[in-house]
Amino acid sequence: MVHETTRIETVTGDITQQDDLDAVVNAANAQLMPGGGVAGAIHRAAGEELVAACRPLAPISPGQAVVTPAFNMPNRWIIHCLGPRFGIDEPADTLLADCYRNALQLTAQYGIQSVGFPALSTGAFGYPFRDAARVAVQGVDDALETLGEPPRLVRFVFFSEADRHAFDDVLKTG
Known part of the structure; x- marks a missing residue:
């Protein structure tokens, strides 16, 4: 995935410690x-301020994204996305792609120049990792093509090297 103005990268690390990202x-x-x-x-x-900031925005539906300040985190913003529960929220691929598209729409709306994504829906929500990676890549690609002011950097942050390598494989093959 190559875009004229947006760099896509993957890292292994802690999503709460991405101090060079706006969101x-x-x-x-x-x-x-x-x-x-x-x-x-x-x-x-x-x-604790995050709970108070989130309360009036809830509930959200699968595929929806909302934004709050990041409070004590090193970032300015947190974009909250509700991914689909695999096998329950359907169509899961559309709802998961909507998460990425809607989050990136918020980057344009708030002037966010760099954003880090976790592997949405792949933990407790049970989405198969490689399938989720394929949807993530396509969702980000589609969103970046339509945004007037896309972010300069989209980073995928993975907890494990194995997940990062699996995602990199999907990223390379499309």
């Missing part, structure tokens, strides 16, 4: 409250 994406639950995985880590890092 990170939270793999949120419908109520936008602390949970396990990415949502729990982001809420712990951002602090």
